[in-house]
Amino acid sequence: MNAWLTAAPILIPMLTAALCMVAWKHPVVQRGLSLLGSIALVAAGGALLSIVLNQGIQVVQMGAWAAPFGITLVADPLSALMVLIAAVMGFCVALHALGDIDPVREKGGHHAVFQILMTGVCGAFVTGDLFNLYVWFEVMLISSFVLLSLGGLREQIDAAIKYVAINMVATACLLLAVALLYGVTGTLNMADLSIRVPEVPNQPVISAIAVLFIIAFGMKAALFPFFFWLPATYHTPSVAVQAIFAGLLTKVGVYALMRVFTLIFTGDSGWTHGILMVMAGITMIVGVLGSLAARDLNRAWSWQVVAHIGSMVMGLAIATPLALAAAAFYMVHDIIVKTNLFLGAGLVRRLAGGSTDYARLGGLFKTAPWLCLLLFVPLGSLAGFPPLSGFWGKLLLVRAGLETEHYVMVGLLLVTGLLTIWLVGRVWAEMVWKAPAEPPAMAISTLSFGRTYLLILPLLLLSLITVSIGLQPERLLNLAGQVGHSLTDTSAYVQAVLGTTPSPQPTLLGALETEAMP
């Protein structure tokens, strides 16, 4: 049973997508299937996380081919947490899409392709094999190409070409890195790699391969200096697609970095984690400056996606149990908030008549006061106002940074936070307080009753999650603490996959202190 639960995050969306394609001619059936599949995925994600927390790391060997020869699926605390949060985002966005997607995009197969995207995301989270990870990245990319260009507007095609081009380069880098690593070690099972890589006599080669992985995953995660494609593309597709892209896609890159640089490349951490540290610092500052320079709500949020990727990678680069826990906590918070912000921006765009340019916004407090209240939650959380979830994430990161005396990084993080507060204040002033440039082109009340609820419900749900994390952070903190410890002491992971006790692992930057979480 547990084995099936570990494979369920891949099987459920894949089956849903197949059924959606069989029902190609019947959009209503597809809507139902999409919703049912998303709910099933949330249930499976929840069950998987509770099993992982109660019974330890779950491993299943596909086709009963023993590791390291077959493909292994592994659910450790980080994977299970990410699957659950991705499933919740998938559900919220699927719900929103029911009210938002236009008939043309629906006939083009939005629901089926969306489920395939979820397959790729969840597959990347649960796989324990590096080549398989590459395959899930491909699944994710190809479906995201389709979602990005679905609708066929001129600016969409323009964005899709940029997106395809940069991702081809990233994919080529990833494939090259995987091939080189296979050439050096003769295995691609991640647990097996974590034993073999320290034994390789020619360690500089490993460091070079590690840098290739940083480049490949850095492009996917939109780290400096590979972030430029993101603000150029994320504002063009439909709102549901924007939300799931902003919420999940770049975070899969961060997840892959976290997995690879805690499990496999830990020998030369001064070099690899140093590079990550510098990239993270610059990413934060560049992202937040870009968001301040933007004159459009959607573009500002796209830049914010970049900025907060930097914070997570900072946690990874510090690499103490506390810092990794902070990165995991921050990732959960950020996924929820970014999805919420993009869904909210979609509603604001509807109200402002199809544009999120600051010049066209204004008077939201008069037209939709309840929406202001809803939007305040993700905005406040983005800025890090206590007691919302962003505050705790930043607090953990600052503490982890101070403990390891990374004062510059902590400074950059705080400056980024301050500038984000500035951005949030400005957006609030432009969107809510300013007098509208012209009377609203379209009121939300012109939509049917049911559709309005479909659009609002996901926002409400995500805001509730943000508030409950903020008011009761202990549960997620404990969970993040477990993630942090399982990432620094990977012997349990290796033991679970290979069934043998591994030789002693090289230590991370001072990672052996087994200090309790705050």
Place this chain on the structure above:
Amino acid sequence: MMDSLILRTGVRLLLPLMLLFSIFILWRGHNEPGGGFVGGLICAVGFALHALAFGVRAMRLLLKVDPRTVLGAGLLVGILPGFVGGLLSGAPYMTSQWLGAVGTPLLFDIGVYLVVVGAILTMVETLMEEGED
């Protein structure tokens, strides 16, 4: 659509041969080089030739079903056999089950075959419809 008597006569002969050959390749792929992907490509090329000679509407009449449905059905045929081992003996997903020479991997290959046929013909149909308009 090309209005060529030679092509039309040729395709009438070629199409059945190509379909048979594609199934042979699919079966051969069980133990030797070949398989669902190559077989599917050959089958799709047969139908694409038919579309070239007689027009894309004639191809749709010949195919009877929407290529997208073929694609979806192929995905299902590919996914579902993976569960058989689990249902019979609790083995993990994708564990192969055999009944003599025939087993779940063959079903998986048929799934791949259908997905390839469906995907290629969807592309052919979309591109040629655009050209004929």
